[in-house]
Amino acid sequence: MNIARDDELAGLHVFDSSLLQKQPNLPTQYIWPNGDLVPNQDELNETLIDLNGFFKGDKMETAHAAQLLRAACLNHGFFQVTNHGVDPSLIRAAHQEIDTIFNLPLHKKLSLRRQSGGLYGYSGAHADRFSSKLPWKETFTFGYHENDSHPIVVDYFKNFLGEDFQPTGWVYQRYCEEMRRLSLVILELLEVSLGVERFHYRKFFEGGSSIMRCNLYPPCNSPGLTLGTGPHCDPTSLTILHQDEVGGLQVFADNKWQAIRPRPDAFVINIGDTFMALSNGKYKSCMHRAVVNRERERRSLVFFVCPKEDKVVRPPQDLVRREGTRKYPDFTWSDLLDFTQNHYRADVATLQSFFQWLLSSKSF
Numbered sequence: 001m002n003i004a005r006d007d008e009l010a011g012l013h014v015f016d017s018s019l020l021q022k023q024p025n026l027p028t029q030y031i032w033p034n035g036d037l038v039p040n041q042d043e044l045n046e047t048l049i050d051l052n053g054f055f056k057g058d059k060m061e062t063a064h065a066a067q068l069l070r071a072a073c074l075n076h077g078f079f080q081v082t083n084h085g086v087d088p089s090l091i092r093a094a095h096q097e098i099d100t101i102f103n104l105p106l107h108k109k110l111s112l113r114r115q116s117g118g119l120y121g122y123s124g125a126h127a128d129r130f131s132s133k134l135p136w137k138e139t140f141t142f143g144y145h146e147n148d149s150h151p152i153v154v155d156y157f158k159n160f161l162g163e164d165f166q167p168t169g170w171v172y173q174r175y176c177e178e179m180r181r182l183s184l185v186i187l188e189l190l191e192v193s194l195g196v197e198r199f200h201y202r203k204f205f206e207g208g209s210s211i212m213r214c215n216l217y218p219p220c221n222s223p224g225l226t227l228g229t230g231p232h233c234d235p236t237s238l239t240i241l242h243q244d245e246v247g248g249l250q251v252f253a254d255n256k257w258q259a260i261r262p263r264p265d266a267f268v269i270n271i272g273d274t275f276m277a278l279s280n281g282k283y284k285s286c287m288h289r290a291v292v293n294r295e296r297e298r299r300s301l302v303f304f305v306c307p308k309e310d311k312v313v314r315p316p317q318d319l320v321r322r323e324g325t326r327k328y329p330d331f332t333w334s335d336l337l338d339f340t341q342n343h344y345r346a347d348v349a350t351l352q353s354f355f356q357w358l359l360s361s362k363s364f
Protein backbone atom coordinates (compact mmCIF):
# COMPACT_ATOMS: atom_id res chain seq x y z
CA MET A 1 0.00 0.00 0.00
CA ASN A 2 2.76 2.40 0.96
CA ILE A 3 4.72 1.50 -2.15
CA ALA A 4 1.69 2.12 -4.33
CA ARG A 5 1.23 5.39 -2.57
CA ASP A 6 4.84 6.46 -3.08
CA ASP A 7 4.61 5.47 -6.73
CA GLU A 8 1.56 7.55 -7.10
CA LEU A 9 3.16 10.57 -5.46
CA ALA A 10 6.49 10.25 -7.27
CA GLY A 11 7.09 13.18 -9.56
CA LEU A 12 3.85 14.86 -8.56
CA HIS A 13 3.75 18.27 -7.01
CA VAL A 14 1.23 17.72 -4.23
CA PHE A 15 -0.73 20.51 -2.52
CA ASP A 16 -0.52 19.84 1.21
CA SER A 17 -1.17 23.27 2.73
CA SER A 18 -0.14 22.35 6.30
CA LEU A 19 3.25 21.06 5.05
CA LEU A 20 3.70 24.06 2.76
CA GLN A 21 2.95 26.35 5.69
CA LYS A 22 5.93 24.91 7.59
CA GLN A 23 8.34 26.08 4.89
CA PRO A 24 10.03 29.41 5.70
CA ASN A 25 8.97 30.95 2.38
CA LEU A 26 6.04 30.44 0.09
CA PRO A 27 7.24 28.24 -2.80
CA THR A 28 7.65 30.31 -5.96
CA GLN A 29 5.00 28.38 -7.92
CA TYR A 30 2.38 29.93 -5.60
CA ILE A 31 3.57 33.51 -6.02
CA TRP A 32 1.42 35.63 -8.32
CA PRO A 33 2.57 38.72 -10.27
CA ASN A 34 2.20 42.05 -8.45
CA GLY A 35 -0.37 43.24 -10.99
CA ASP A 36 -2.75 40.44 -9.96
CA LEU A 37 -2.18 41.06 -6.24
CA VAL A 38 -3.20 44.72 -6.04
CA PRO A 39 -5.31 44.91 -2.85
CA ASN A 40 -8.98 45.80 -2.95
CA GLN A 41 -9.88 49.41 -2.22
CA ASP A 42 -13.54 49.03 -1.46
CA GLU A 43 -16.49 46.83 -0.83
CA LEU A 44 -18.86 46.55 -3.79
CA ASN A 45 -22.15 48.27 -3.12
CA GLU A 46 -23.76 45.41 -4.93
CA THR A 47 -27.29 45.04 -6.14
CA LEU A 48 -29.47 42.93 -3.89
CA ILE A 49 -32.45 41.40 -5.64
CA ASP A 50 -35.32 40.10 -3.54
CA LEU A 51 -36.97 37.23 -5.44
CA ASN A 52 -40.07 37.16 -3.26
CA GLY A 53 -42.12 39.28 -5.70
CA PHE A 54 -41.19 37.03 -8.61
CA PHE A 55 -42.30 33.91 -6.71
CA LYS A 56 -45.60 35.57 -5.74
CA GLY A 57 -46.19 36.34 -9.43
CA ASP A 58 -46.30 40.07 -8.66
CA LYS A 59 -45.77 41.85 -12.01
CA MET A 60 -44.61 45.19 -10.56
CA GLU A 61 -42.09 43.60 -8.22
CA THR A 62 -40.81 41.31 -10.99
CA ALA A 63 -40.35 44.30 -13.28
CA HIS A 64 -38.48 46.09 -10.50
CA ALA A 65 -36.22 43.05 -9.94
CA ALA A 66 -35.53 42.89 -13.71
CA GLN A 67 -34.62 46.59 -13.72
CA LEU A 68 -32.14 46.15 -10.87
CA LEU A 69 -30.66 43.11 -12.57
CA ARG A 70 -30.33 45.00 -15.87
CA ALA A 71 -28.46 47.90 -14.25
CA ALA A 72 -26.05 45.51 -12.49
CA CYS A 73 -25.43 43.43 -15.62
CA LEU A 74 -24.90 46.46 -17.88
CA ASN A 75 -22.43 47.82 -15.37
CA HIS A 76 -20.37 44.86 -14.13
CA GLY A 77 -22.36 41.61 -14.20
CA PHE A 78 -22.55 40.86 -10.46
CA PHE A 79 -25.56 40.85 -8.12
CA GLN A 80 -26.90 38.92 -5.12
CA VAL A 81 -30.33 37.33 -4.68
CA THR A 82 -32.27 36.83 -1.47
CA ASN A 83 -35.56 35.04 -0.79
CA HIS A 84 -34.40 32.52 -3.36
CA GLY A 85 -36.29 29.64 -1.75
CA VAL A 86 -33.24 27.42 -1.16
CA ASP A 87 -33.48 25.83 2.28
CA PRO A 88 -30.74 27.30 4.55
CA SER A 89 -30.20 23.85 6.08
CA LEU A 90 -29.40 22.47 2.59
CA ILE A 91 -26.85 25.25 2.06
CA ARG A 92 -25.31 24.50 5.47
CA ALA A 93 -25.17 20.78 4.70
CA ALA A 94 -23.53 21.45 1.32
CA HIS A 95 -20.84 23.50 3.09
CA GLN A 96 -20.31 20.77 5.68
CA GLU A 97 -19.90 18.10 3.01
CA ILE A 98 -17.01 20.12 1.59
CA ASP A 99 -15.12 18.94 4.68
CA THR A 100 -16.18 15.33 4.15
CA ILE A 101 -14.44 15.49 0.78
CA PHE A 102 -11.33 17.46 1.63
CA ASN A 103 -10.72 15.71 4.98
CA LEU A 104 -10.07 12.50 3.06
CA PRO A 105 -6.45 11.32 3.28
CA LEU A 106 -4.20 12.81 0.61
CA HIS A 107 -3.63 9.50 -1.18
CA LYS A 108 -7.40 9.03 -1.52
CA LYS A 109 -7.85 12.57 -2.83
CA LEU A 110 -5.06 11.98 -5.32
CA SER A 111 -6.74 8.82 -6.52
CA LEU A 112 -9.80 11.00 -7.28
CA ARG A 113 -7.89 13.67 -9.14
CA ARG A 114 -9.11 15.00 -12.42
CA GLN A 115 -7.59 13.42 -15.48
CA SER A 116 -5.70 15.38 -18.06
CA GLY A 117 -8.12 17.27 -20.28
CA GLY A 118 -11.04 16.40 -17.97
CA LEU A 119 -12.86 18.71 -15.63
CA TYR A 120 -14.24 16.43 -12.94
CA GLY A 121 -12.61 15.20 -9.76
CA TYR A 122 -10.14 16.47 -7.17
CA SER A 123 -7.49 19.11 -7.80
CA GLY A 124 -4.95 20.46 -5.30
CA ALA A 125 -3.86 23.92 -6.45
CA HIS A 126 -4.17 22.62 -10.06
CA ALA A 127 -0.57 21.55 -9.43
CA ASP A 128 -0.71 18.73 -11.97
CA ARG A 129 -1.97 21.12 -14.69
CA PHE A 130 0.11 24.22 -14.18
CA SER A 131 3.62 25.02 -12.94
CA SER A 132 3.28 28.69 -11.98
CA LYS A 133 0.66 31.01 -10.46
CA LEU A 134 -0.77 28.03 -8.57
CA PRO A 135 -4.05 28.89 -6.82
CA TRP A 136 -4.02 28.33 -3.05
CA LYS A 137 -7.06 26.03 -3.03
CA GLU A 138 -8.40 22.53 -3.27
CA THR A 139 -11.31 21.90 -5.61
CA PHE A 140 -13.69 19.05 -6.24
CA THR A 141 -15.72 19.29 -9.43
CA PHE A 142 -18.56 17.21 -10.86
CA GLY A 143 -21.25 17.51 -13.49
CA TYR A 144 -24.99 17.93 -13.18
CA HIS A 145 -27.78 17.57 -15.69
CA GLU A 146 -31.45 16.91 -15.24
CA ASN A 147 -32.33 13.24 -15.32
CA ASP A 148 -35.74 11.97 -14.33
CA SER A 149 -34.73 8.34 -13.97
CA HIS A 150 -31.42 8.61 -12.06
CA PRO A 151 -30.05 10.81 -9.30
CA ILE A 152 -26.84 11.32 -11.30
CA VAL A 153 -24.91 13.12 -8.58
CA VAL A 154 -25.62 10.34 -6.08
CA ASP A 155 -24.48 7.79 -8.66
CA TYR A 156 -21.29 9.76 -9.28
CA PHE A 157 -20.41 9.94 -5.58
CA LYS A 158 -21.22 6.23 -5.06
CA ASN A 159 -19.26 5.08 -8.09
CA PHE A 160 -16.33 7.45 -7.80
CA LEU A 161 -15.85 7.80 -4.03
CA GLY A 162 -17.55 4.66 -2.73
CA GLU A 163 -20.83 3.50 -1.20
CA ASP A 164 -20.13 5.51 2.02
CA PHE A 165 -20.46 8.71 0.04
CA GLN A 166 -24.10 8.17 -0.84
CA PRO A 167 -25.31 10.68 1.83
CA THR A 168 -22.84 13.29 0.54
CA GLY A 169 -24.07 12.58 -2.98
CA TRP A 170 -27.67 13.18 -1.90
CA VAL A 171 -26.80 16.55 -0.38
CA TYR A 172 -25.18 17.68 -3.64
CA GLN A 173 -27.94 16.08 -5.74
CA ARG A 174 -30.50 18.25 -3.93
CA TYR A 175 -28.23 21.28 -3.97
CA CYS A 176 -27.72 21.00 -7.76
CA GLU A 177 -31.47 20.53 -8.31
CA GLU A 178 -32.04 23.74 -6.37
CA MET A 179 -29.34 25.54 -8.34
CA ARG A 180 -31.03 24.47 -11.56
CA ARG A 181 -34.38 25.71 -10.30
CA LEU A 182 -32.80 29.02 -9.30
CA SER A 183 -31.01 29.30 -12.65
CA LEU A 184 -34.38 29.09 -14.45
CA VAL A 185 -35.67 31.99 -12.36
CA ILE A 186 -32.60 34.07 -13.18
CA LEU A 187 -32.88 33.20 -16.88
CA GLU A 188 -36.49 34.38 -16.87
CA LEU A 189 -35.49 37.67 -15.22
CA LEU A 190 -32.70 38.04 -17.77
CA GLU A 191 -35.27 37.61 -20.57
CA VAL A 192 -37.53 40.27 -19.07
CA SER A 193 -34.59 42.62 -18.46
CA LEU A 194 -33.27 42.32 -22.03
CA GLY A 195 -36.76 42.41 -23.56
CA VAL A 196 -36.23 39.14 -25.42
CA GLU A 197 -38.96 36.61 -26.16
CA ARG A 198 -40.25 34.87 -23.03
CA PHE A 199 -38.55 31.51 -22.37
CA HIS A 200 -35.93 32.11 -25.07
CA TYR A 201 -32.97 31.58 -22.73
CA ARG A 202 -34.77 28.97 -20.65
CA LYS A 203 -35.27 26.90 -23.81
CA PHE A 204 -31.70 27.47 -24.91
CA PHE A 205 -30.39 25.96 -21.65
CA GLU A 206 -32.71 22.92 -21.74
CA GLY A 207 -30.75 19.71 -21.45
CA GLY A 208 -27.54 21.54 -20.52
CA SER A 209 -24.82 19.95 -18.40
CA SER A 210 -23.76 22.28 -15.63
CA ILE A 211 -20.61 22.16 -13.54
CA MET A 212 -20.65 22.04 -9.73
CA ARG A 213 -17.51 22.85 -7.79
CA CYS A 214 -16.63 22.76 -4.08
CA ASN A 215 -13.73 25.03 -3.11
CA LEU A 216 -11.63 24.94 0.03
CA TYR A 217 -9.14 27.77 0.59
CA PRO A 218 -6.78 26.90 3.47
CA PRO A 219 -5.19 29.67 5.57
CA CYS A 220 -1.89 30.91 4.17
CA ASN A 221 1.09 32.53 5.94
CA SER A 222 1.76 34.77 2.95
CA PRO A 223 -1.71 35.88 1.84
CA GLY A 224 -0.31 38.98 0.14
CA LEU A 225 1.77 36.90 -2.31
CA THR A 226 -0.74 34.36 -3.57
CA LEU A 227 -4.38 34.05 -4.62
CA GLY A 228 -7.07 31.44 -3.98
CA THR A 229 -8.44 31.92 -7.48
CA GLY A 230 -6.61 34.27 -9.83
CA PRO A 231 -8.24 37.10 -11.79
CA HIS A 232 -10.57 35.63 -14.42
CA CYS A 233 -13.93 35.87 -16.11
CA ASP A 234 -15.99 32.70 -15.95
CA PRO A 235 -16.11 31.18 -19.44
CA THR A 236 -19.46 29.59 -18.53
CA SER A 237 -22.91 31.24 -18.81
CA LEU A 238 -24.15 32.07 -15.31
CA THR A 239 -22.45 31.40 -12.00
CA ILE A 240 -24.38 30.89 -8.77
CA LEU A 241 -22.00 31.06 -5.82
CA HIS A 242 -22.42 30.70 -2.10
CA GLN A 243 -19.48 31.80 0.03
CA ASP A 244 -19.18 31.14 3.75
CA GLU A 245 -18.86 33.93 6.32
CA VAL A 246 -15.06 34.30 5.92
CA GLY A 247 -15.11 36.40 2.75
CA GLY A 248 -12.55 36.61 -0.05
CA LEU A 249 -14.48 37.04 -3.30
CA GLN A 250 -13.57 40.29 -5.06
CA VAL A 251 -14.65 41.85 -8.35
CA PHE A 252 -12.91 44.36 -10.56
CA ALA A 253 -15.51 47.06 -11.10
CA ASP A 254 -15.19 50.81 -11.67
CA ASN A 255 -11.49 50.30 -12.23
CA LYS A 256 -10.68 48.89 -8.79
CA TRP A 257 -10.86 45.67 -6.84
CA GLN A 258 -13.92 45.54 -4.59
CA ALA A 259 -14.84 42.90 -2.02
CA ILE A 260 -18.18 41.12 -2.02
CA ARG A 261 -19.29 40.99 1.59
CA PRO A 262 -20.58 37.50 2.47
CA ARG A 263 -24.32 37.20 3.17
CA PRO A 264 -25.34 33.76 4.39
CA ASP A 265 -28.90 34.36 3.14
CA ALA A 266 -27.85 35.31 -0.41
CA PHE A 267 -26.40 33.76 -3.54
CA VAL A 268 -23.90 35.75 -5.58
CA ILE A 269 -24.73 35.55 -9.27
CA ASN A 270 -22.46 36.59 -12.08
CA ILE A 271 -22.63 36.68 -15.84
CA GLY A 272 -20.05 34.52 -17.61
CA ASP A 273 -18.47 34.89 -21.06
CA THR A 274 -21.01 32.62 -22.75
CA PHE A 275 -23.98 34.63 -21.50
CA MET A 276 -22.19 37.84 -22.43
CA ALA A 277 -22.11 36.45 -25.98
CA LEU A 278 -25.79 35.41 -25.73
CA SER A 279 -26.66 39.00 -24.84
CA ASN A 280 -24.60 40.31 -27.77
CA GLY A 281 -22.08 41.79 -25.35
CA LYS A 282 -24.64 43.92 -23.48
CA TYR A 283 -24.30 42.12 -20.17
CA LYS A 284 -20.79 42.08 -18.74
CA SER A 285 -18.75 39.07 -17.77
CA CYS A 286 -16.72 40.71 -15.05
CA MET A 287 -13.21 39.97 -13.83
CA HIS A 288 -13.13 38.52 -10.32
CA ARG A 289 -10.78 36.63 -8.00
CA ALA A 290 -10.67 35.05 -4.53
CA VAL A 291 -8.09 36.15 -1.97
CA VAL A 292 -6.89 34.04 0.97
CA ASN A 293 -6.08 35.04 4.53
CA ARG A 294 -3.70 34.08 7.32
CA GLU A 295 -6.23 32.89 9.89
CA ARG A 296 -9.27 31.18 8.49
CA GLU A 297 -10.11 28.43 6.07
CA ARG A 298 -12.72 29.54 3.54
CA ARG A 299 -15.30 27.52 1.62
CA SER A 300 -17.36 28.26 -1.44
CA LEU A 301 -19.89 26.36 -3.51
CA VAL A 302 -20.02 27.25 -7.18
CA PHE A 303 -22.61 26.15 -9.75
CA PHE A 304 -21.70 27.05 -13.32
CA VAL A 305 -24.71 27.01 -15.64
CA CYS A 306 -23.83 25.73 -19.13
CA PRO A 307 -25.83 24.95 -22.27
CA LYS A 308 -25.85 21.57 -23.97
CA GLU A 309 -22.42 21.13 -25.52
CA ASP A 310 -23.44 21.30 -29.19
CA LYS A 311 -25.70 24.35 -28.82
CA VAL A 312 -24.64 27.22 -31.05
CA VAL A 313 -24.10 30.31 -28.92
CA ARG A 314 -25.69 33.30 -30.65
CA PRO A 315 -27.86 36.14 -29.33
CA PRO A 316 -31.61 36.10 -30.03
CA GLN A 317 -32.75 37.64 -33.34
CA ASP A 318 -34.88 40.37 -31.72
CA LEU A 319 -31.90 41.57 -29.68
CA VAL A 320 -29.60 41.63 -32.73
CA ARG A 321 -32.25 43.48 -34.74
CA ARG A 322 -32.42 46.18 -32.08
CA GLU A 323 -28.64 46.37 -31.69
CA GLY A 324 -27.90 46.42 -35.41
CA THR A 325 -24.72 44.33 -35.39
CA ARG A 326 -23.41 41.08 -33.97
CA LYS A 327 -20.61 41.54 -31.46
CA TYR A 328 -19.19 37.97 -31.57
CA PRO A 329 -19.10 35.08 -34.04
CA ASP A 330 -21.09 31.87 -33.46
CA PHE A 331 -19.44 29.20 -31.35
CA THR A 332 -20.39 26.08 -29.42
CA TRP A 333 -19.97 25.66 -25.68
CA SER A 334 -18.13 22.40 -26.34
CA ASP A 335 -15.43 24.30 -28.30
CA LEU A 336 -15.04 26.93 -25.58
CA LEU A 337 -14.90 24.26 -22.88
CA ASP A 338 -12.31 22.30 -24.86
CA PHE A 339 -10.30 25.52 -25.27
CA THR A 340 -10.20 26.10 -21.47
CA GLN A 341 -9.34 22.49 -20.69
CA ASN A 342 -6.80 21.71 -23.38
CA HIS A 343 -5.41 24.87 -24.91
CA TYR A 344 -5.69 27.86 -22.59
CA ARG A 345 -5.79 28.57 -18.87
CA ALA A 346 -9.02 30.51 -18.28
CA ASP A 347 -8.25 34.10 -17.30
CA VAL A 348 -9.57 37.58 -18.01
CA ALA A 349 -9.04 37.29 -21.77
CA THR A 350 -10.44 33.82 -22.44
CA LEU A 351 -13.16 34.85 -24.88
CA GLN A 352 -10.97 37.04 -27.10
CA SER A 353 -8.19 34.42 -27.13
CA PHE A 354 -10.77 31.75 -27.96
CA PHE A 355 -12.01 33.65 -31.01
CA GLN A 356 -8.45 34.12 -32.23
CA TRP A 357 -7.81 30.42 -31.72
CA LEU A 358 -11.03 29.51 -33.57
CA LEU A 359 -10.05 31.71 -36.49
CA SER A 360 -6.52 30.32 -36.70
CA SER A 361 -7.59 26.67 -36.28
CA LYS A 362 -10.23 27.06 -39.00
CA SER A 363 -7.75 28.52 -41.44
CA PHE A 364 -5.66 25.29 -41.39
Ligand SMILES: C=C1C[C@]23C[C@H]1CC[C@H]2[C@]1(C)CCC[C@@](C)(C(=O)O)[C@H]1[C@@H]3C(=O)O
Binds near residue numbers: 126230234347
Ligand atom coordinates in the same frame (compact mmCIF):
# COMPACT_ATOMS: atom_id res chain seq x y z
C1 LIG B 1 -14.89 25.76 -17.73
C2 LIG B 1 -14.25 25.96 -16.59
C3 LIG B 1 -12.83 26.39 -16.47
C4 LIG B 1 -12.69 26.61 -14.98
C5 LIG B 1 -13.64 25.56 -14.42
C6 LIG B 1 -14.86 25.77 -15.24
C7 LIG B 1 -15.53 27.05 -14.76
C8 LIG B 1 -14.59 28.21 -14.36
C9 LIG B 1 -13.09 28.08 -14.73
C10 LIG B 1 -12.05 28.64 -13.70
C11 LIG B 1 -12.58 28.56 -12.28
C12 LIG B 1 -11.69 30.08 -13.94
C13 LIG B 1 -10.44 30.48 -13.12
C14 LIG B 1 -9.24 29.63 -13.47
C15 LIG B 1 -9.49 28.15 -13.23
C16 LIG B 1 -8.31 27.34 -13.77
C17 LIG B 1 -9.45 27.90 -11.70
O1 LIG B 1 -8.72 28.62 -10.98
O2 LIG B 1 -10.05 26.98 -11.17
C18 LIG B 1 -10.79 27.81 -14.03
C19 LIG B 1 -11.38 26.45 -14.21
C20 LIG B 1 -10.56 25.29 -14.69
O3 LIG B 1 -10.16 25.18 -15.88
O4 LIG B 1 -10.38 24.45 -13.85
Ligand SMILES: O=C(O)CCC(=O)C(=O)O
Binds near residue numbers: 213229241243249
Ligand atom coordinates in the same frame (compact mmCIF):
# COMPACT_ATOMS: atom_id res chain seq x y z
O1 LIG C 1 -14.48 30.97 -4.37
C1 LIG C 1 -14.82 32.05 -4.81
O2 LIG C 1 -15.32 32.94 -4.11
C2 LIG C 1 -14.63 32.38 -6.28
C3 LIG C 1 -14.46 31.16 -7.14
C4 LIG C 1 -14.55 31.46 -8.59
O3 LIG C 1 -14.56 32.59 -9.02
C5 LIG C 1 -14.66 30.33 -9.54
O4 LIG C 1 -14.51 29.17 -9.11
O5 LIG C 1 -14.89 30.60 -10.74
Ligand SMILES: [Fe+2]
Binds near residue numbers: 232233234239288
Ligand atom coordinates in the same frame (compact mmCIF):
# COMPACT_ATOMS: atom_id res chain seq x y z
FE1 LIG D 1 -15.20 32.59 -11.15
